[in-house]
Amino acid sequence: MSEDTVGLAPAGPFPPAERAAVYRAIRERRDVRGQFRPDPIDPALLRRLLQAAHDGPSVGLSQPWNFILLRDPALRARLHAAFQTANAEAAARFPDRAALYSSLKLEGILQAPLNLCITCDRTRGGAHVLGRTHDPSTDLYSTACAVQNLWLAARAEGIGVGWVSIFRPEDLRSILRLPDHVVPVAYLCLGHVRELHTQPELQARGWGRRLPLDDLIFEDSWDSRPTA
Numbered sequence: 001m002s003e004d005t006v007g008l009a010p011a012g013p014f015p016p017a018e019r020a021a022v023y024r025a026i027r028e029r030r031d032v033r034g035q036f037r038p039d040p041i042d043p044a045l046l047r048r049l050l051q052a053a054h055d056g057p058s059v060g061l062s063q064p065w066n067f068i069l070l071r072d073p074a075l076r077a078r079l080h081a082a083f084q085t086a087n088a089e090a091a092a093r094f095p096d097r098a099a100l101y102s103s104l105k106l107e108g109i110l111q112a113p114l115n116l117c118i119t120c121d122r123t124r125g126g127a128h129v130l131g132r133t134h135d136p137s138t139d140l141y142s143t144a145c146a147v148q149n150l151w152l153a154a155r156a157e158g159i160g161v162g163w164v165s166i167f168r169p170e171d172l173r174s175i176l177r178l179p180d181h182v183v184p185v186a187y188l189c190l191g192h193v194r195e196l197h198t199q200p201e202l203q204a205r206g207w208g209r210r211l212p213l214d215d216l217i218f219e220d221s222w223d224s225r226p227t228a
């Protein structure tokens, strides 16, 4: 196919206000655990979020994702119970910070009007996928890119998103009836929110802090990092 039949559009920078909006969505995106309103997400809005995810980059254009929409209260109760089991196990890993850990809210499974599991089908695209031949993990990275697209679009739409990874993988697999070749990459809680934290909640609550960007940049080789 020649260059003039593939379809090209101007690639200059966005006008300043649109550029600012993109950076605003990136900077103001937050992980939401407890501030969900119960009102449902409009189907057209949800469709835009899923389209944003589906517009993501993927290795060899393999698009390994699926989107499992979880609304059924009974199913969500089982998922919440699975979270509680895993969270008790996780809490035990932090004996020095047990009180702080147990004070953290780490999911909104029952409060959020919608839960969404974004999966990666490790067979999508067949045995050989362009770009994945030497790094099989690239299908998982692709799926994470889709998640981030959705997360940023959700911020622009006023929808909060919270990622819950405190599950035994086998619990998610059995409750959602996933076949072996499908990996649950992201379990997300979604809903309208009235307010968002201005900084990561884990920072606000003293669990961690955002690292200075300058400490993370170095040139040419790992050996030249400032902390070396």
Ligand SMILES: Cc1cc2c(cc1C)N(C[C@H](O)[C@H](O)[C@H](O)COP(=O)(O)O)c1[nH]c(=O)[nH]c(=O)c1N2
Pocket: 029, 030, 031, 032, 033, 105, 106, 107, 163, 164, 165, 166, 199, 200, 201, 202, 203
């Ligand atoms: C892969 C992955 C997995 C999780 C998370 C994120 C990601 C990327 N985060 C959210 C995480 O704590 C949060 O992103 C950081 O603390 C930074 O905060 P903001 O996202 O900027 O608000 C998260 N949060 C939570 O309350 N329970 C969880 O199980 C998880 N799991």
